[in-house]
Amino acid sequence: MxxxxxxxxxxxxxxxxxxxxxxxxxxxxxxxxxxxxxxxxxxxxxxxxxxxxxxxxxxxxxxxxxxxxxxxxxxxxxxxxxxxxxxxxxxxxxxxxxxxxxxxxxxxxxxxxxxxxxxxxxxxxxxxxxxxxxxxxxxxxxxxxxxxxxxxxxxxxxxxxxxxxxxxxxxxxxxxxxxxxxxxxxxxxxxxxxxxxxxxxxxxxxxxxxxxxxxxxxxxxxxxxxxxxxxxxxxxxxxxxxxxxxxxxxxxxxxxxxxxxxxxxxxxxxxxxxxxxxxxxxxxxxxxxxxxxxxxxxxxxxxxSGSYDTIRQASTRDVSGIMALVKPLIDENILIHRSEQELERHINDFYVAERDGSVIACASLTIYAKQAELGCLAVNPDFRASGKAGEIVQHLALIAQEKQCQSLFALTTRSGDWFREQGFEPDTLDNLPTARQQRHDATARGSKMFTRKLD
Ligand SMILES: CC(C)(COP(=O)(O)OP(=O)(O)OC[C@H]1O[C@@H](n2cnc3c(N)ncnc32)[C@H](O)[C@@H]1OP(=O)(O)O)[C@@H](O)C(=O)NCCC(=O)NCCS
The missing domain is CATH 3.40.1160.10 (Acetylglutamate kinase-like)
Structure with missing residues (x-):
């Protein structure tokens, strides 16, 4: 031995x-x-x-x-x-x-x-x-x-x-x-x-x-x-x-x-x-x-693969990145029209996921008392189908919950099935918050409402 x-x-x-x-x-x-x-x-x-x-x-x-x-x-x-x-x-x-x-x-x-x-x-x-x-x-x-x-x-x-x-x-x-x-x-x-x-x-x-x-x-x-x-x-x-x-x-x-x-x-x-x-x-x-x-x-x-980076609140320096992401979707009438000035005015409602200095996904969160609206959800086509949008929804649901909201809703023309897979249920536009109803032109886009309860 x-x-x-x-x-x-x-x-x-x-x-x-x-x-x-x-x-x-x-x-x-x-x-x-x-x-x-x-x-x-x-x-x-x-x-x-x-x-x-x-x-x-x-x-x-x-x-x-x-x-x-x-x-x-x-x-x-x-x-x-x-x-x-x-x-x-x-x-x-x-x-x-x-x-x-x-x-x-x-x-x-x-x-x-x-x-x-x-x-x-x-x-x-x-x-x-x-x-x-x-x-x-x-x-x-x-x-x-x-x-x-x-x-x-x-x-x-x-x-x-x-x-x-x-x-x-x-x-x-x-x-x-x-x-x-x-x-x-x-x-x-x-x-x-x-x-x-x-x-x-x-x-x-x-x-x-x-x-x-x-x-x-x-x-x-x-x-x-x-x-x-x-x-x-x-x-x-x-x-x-x-x-x-x-x-x-x-x-x-x-x-x-x-x-x-x-x-x-x-x-x-x-x-x-x-x-x-x-x-x-x-x-x-x-x-x-x-x-x-x-x-x-x-x-x-x-x-x-990098860590799937943190989702953070947007600031005015993200405006051009968000605009680059949503503009093609606005042109296709998938997302509602908003100008760069409007985006800048509401930038505090926006959240972004960033990779190597570029915005690769975004969404907005607007609070109406007990209801919160998730809007303008978009993921760069190169980064789709990797769960990024689901992570954003989850992140915004937590923020809405922290703000004492009981439900999170989204209006969409084409992504209803996707929202259902994320735990949202079809809802009726009558349930839109009053302040949101005044702004909503249902006939123009024919959007459908989907709501997820927040526990
Ligand atoms: C909808 C969207 C946000 C999903 O982003 P994502 O990061 O790819 O989402 P996830 O990775 O969580 O899920 C991807 C899955 O959803 C499916 N999916 C994507 N868009 C869908 C839609 N409109 N309807 C149903 N399923 C959809 C994909 O095919 C994929 O399924 P698979 O894995 O079985 O192939 C993205 O496709 C997007 O930016 N679309 C354009 C903007 C839009 O429609 N926004 C929603 C309205 S606010």
Whole structure:
């Protein structure tokens, strides 16, 4: 038995690591790894580290790419890979090309998938001899967890068996994670009619992270070091260590060296804007993943969802921001007309949510004795469907309650259903406060009233 001398034992390191161990226990991480990396000997080191994470209580979903394997299978069949026209990504003005999976390509995809899955299973099954994780094993579970639909015909190009993700079967995945197994997701999805589709593996990872409400989405990128990510980078370091997804321009105008990472940065920003707390882009270097997860400085590029900032009372310096937000909605007759001067006069009634200096949502609160009116609710289209408006309603309901109001009402022409989902009930205009009735021209807009009781 080897002896551990006291001064060899990294006491400080262990102490500094323990808060991270605590935080990560019970968290769900979706980790993406490229097809290139899976085929390299260094993949075994990554599997040791993933095994360690599992033993520390992390719920792990591993997503693999397989582009080089498909290309190799195609070439073995005397075929050349085919790609469609460039298409815009979901964040920046950048473009990406999608593989065309015709009927000759699909067998190559199936063959690559079968080989790759069994190779991955094999690495996870080795007993990790002569490593600190000797004897430790985890069970991998793969299956029909990704439902897909055809990518279709775009710009006249038929993408045939290339697909888009329809949904991730997250209930089944969670069930497996509950059993301490690692879920392996491949870039192939299935349709209810029995068709198979070739998918973009980064999209599978992103969608899985969103649908599973993962704590982290981690891209282990072959080109991260070259792109200047991490202190070990051979490239002149770009100094870009963190991107806030709340910034409107997040992911745009990246340093040139980082362009190879554009796709995963865009996916990460999208994930953060859709509920994933943090995304990391880490190199495939030995131990880079553990360093990113267990040290303060990390080793990768962090994309942060930012804290969904505080909602605050507006001041006159917010007038132009509010106006920019509501003007298009006024023009569409969704919100009632108000001039900049009127807005300025009533600015104390307004509340805003601000991100990086820009107003991204607003609403007004007007008190009429026991009733309060919520008006002019608007969320910047880039930040919709993330619960922002619900947070504002909740915030204003609390303020109204503090002001002894018994109910909160809103007048709307198009968002009645949305208010009902927020606990409002349809009401009749007769119940408008008298002072408000005098101002209300019901015939002009045909607005409907919705009221929420405040307890
Ligand atoms: C209505 C509005 C404030 C909701 O903002 P939001 O931050 O996207 O709201 P949430 O994230 O809490 O809810 C989003 C959900 O509501 C749904 N929704 C949005 N507008 C809706 C409407 N008019 N009717 C019904 N549902 C609506 C979205 O589809 C989304 O549902 P999903 O998650 O199932 O896809 C926003 O769409 C907006 O600014 N609309 C224009 C202005 C307006 O109509 N204001 C209300 C009148 S005062």
């Amino acid at each position: 080897s002896e551990c001398k006291n001064n060899d034992f990294p006491i400080e390191w262990l102490r500094h690591t323990s808060p991270y161990i605590n935080t990560h226990r019970g968290s769900t991480f979706v980790v993406w790894v490229s097809g290139t990396h899976v085929d390299q000997p260094a993949f075994a080191n990554l599997v040791h580290d993933l095994t360690l994470l599992c033993h520390l209580g992390v719920r792990l979903v591993l997503v693999h790419g397989m582009r080089p394997q498909i290309d190799a299978e195609l070439r073995a069949r005397g075929l050349e890979p085919q790609f469609g026209n460039p298409l815009p990504t979901n964040n920046s003005e950048n473009e990406y090309r999608v593989r065309i999976t015709d009927s000759q390509t699909m067998p190559a995809v199936q063959s690559a998938l079968a080989t790759l899955r069994s190779n991955i299973e094999s690495v996870f099954s080795t007993g990790l001899p002569n490593t600190p994780m000797s004897g430790a094993q985890v069970t991998l579970c793969s299956g029909n967890f990704v439902m897909a639909k055809p990518f279709g015909v775009r710009d006249g190009i038929d993408y045939c068996h290339t697909g888009e993700i329809r949904r991730i079967r997250n209930r089944q995945i969670k069930h497996i994670l509950d059993k301490d197994m690692v879920v392996l997701l491949s870039p192939v999805g299935y349709s209810p009619t029995g068709e198979q589709f070739n998918l973009h593996s980064e999209d599978v990872a992103t969608r899985a992270a969103i649908d599973l409400q993962a704590d982290k989405l981690i891209f282990l990128h072959d080109e991260a070091l070259e792109a200047g990510v991490g202190p070990e980078s051979r490239h002149e370091n770009t100094n870009l260590r963190e991107i806030s997804a709340t910034d409107h321009n997040a992911g745009r105008a990246l340093p040139t060296a980082m362009e190879p990472l554009q796709g995963v940065i865009d996916n990460s920003i999208f994930a953060c804007r859709n509920g994933v707390q943090r995304c990391h882009i880490v190199s495939t270097g030995d131990g880079a993943l553990l360093k990113e997860l267990f040290t303060r400085d990390g080793s990768g590029l962090l994309i942060d």
